[in-house]
Amino acid sequence: MDKFESMHAFTKVVEERGFAAAARKMQMSRSAVNKLVINLENQLGVQLLYRTTRQVTLTDTGRAFYERCVNILAELEEAELAVSQQHSEPKGTLKINAPMSFGISYLGAKVAEFMTHYPNLKIQLTLEDRFINPISEGYDAVIRIGSPKSSPSLIAHHITVLHRVICAAPSYLQARGTPTQPDELKHHSCLYYGYLETNTQWELIKLEEKYYFLPNGALCSNNGEILRDAAVKGLGIVMLPNFIVETELETGELEIVLPDYHPSELTLCVIYPVNRHLSTKVQLFTQFLQECFATNF
Numbered sequence: 001m002d003k004f005e006s007m008h009a010f011t012k013v014v015e016e017r018g019f020a021a022a023a024r025k026m027q028m029s030r031s032a033v034n035k036l037v038i039n040l041e042n043q044l045g046v047q048l049l050y051r052t053t054r055q056v057t058l059t060d061t062g063r064a065f066y067e068r069c070v071n072i073l074a075e076l077e078e079a080e081l082a083v084s085q086q087h088s089e090p091k092g093t094l095k096i097n098a099p100m101s102f103g104i105s106y107l108g109a110k111v112a113e114f115m116t117h118y119p120n121l122k123i124q125l126t127l128e129d130r131f132i133n134p135i136s137e138g139y140d141a142v143i144r145i146g147s148p149k150s151s152p153s154l155i156a157h158h159i160t161v162l163h164r165v166i167c168a169a170p171s172y173l174q175a176r177g178t179p180t181q182p183d184e185l186k187h188h189s190c191l192y193y194g195y196l197e198t199n200t201q202w203e204l205i206k207l208e209e210k211y212y213f214l215p216n217g218a219l220c221s222n223n224g225e226i227l228r229d230a231a232v233k234g235l236g237i238v239m240l241p242n243f244i245v246e247t248e249l250e251t252g253e254l255e256i257v258l259p260d261y262h263p264s265e266l267t268l269c270v271i272y273p274v275n276r277h278l279s280t281k282v283q284l285f286t287q288f289l290q291e292c293f294a295t296n297f
Helices: 003-016 019-026 030-044 060-083 100-117 170-176 182-187 224-232 242-251 280-292
Strands: 049-051 056-058 092-098 121-127 141-145 154-162 164-168 190-193 202-206 209-213 237-241 266-273
Touching (some): 003 030, 003 049, 003 056, 003 060, 056 060, 092 280, 100 121, 100 242, 141 280, 164 242, 237 242, 266 280
Parallel strands (some): 092 121, 190 237
Antiparallel strands (some): 141 266, 154 266, 164 237
């Protein structure tokens, strides 16, 4: 019995949360799927699943093995596509993870456009702002804003540069005054991106001279839109990418602070596991993003 077929059956049972659903997905009988999984457990000499009449759950060993199976089967699929005569036409599913604000404002429309070019490709797009490891969480590509840490198991492609501004609501500035120098920010409520347990420095640049400031405001969040909305309500000064606050700057709900001091730029990049480097769908998607966002924000 083919081990890859047994691994495929096992992963489907986990993903579909049961043998019956997995059998329907694989267009096989329930007994055949069950036989494949039992065969795999016998070969490994371990129990992968807890089975009851109502549900199927992973054992600790099964959970670890499932993560390895997902990666192995994905690598097999990519290897087959890489040497296939039809590799220029991407197929299968492309799993993408991206930041919430950028995904809603820009990426969603671009993904839809990308799909019109490749009708045989399915996209699974998840938006969230936490750090994502594409290897351990099973993503083909992760889009992130910032400088990714160097890793021998990951490849990072630069997409574009994102400019940022420091801004606040007119009501806040009228009440608290408008800072004219970076060191005056310490007297203000500065809303900042990150987590409460982290220290997130602001880096400001004027004529190639850099100034650093550690914000200390009433609100810290890992979502730019939450910080923007708080700033609009007059809760403080915020530093955010242009694309998040451009509408509010145009309407006057926010206005730029310290216009002579420019926040350091951010990098938009796409990150994927080294084993996806030959993947046609990942390469085409990366090239598409580079073409779409060739102009810096």
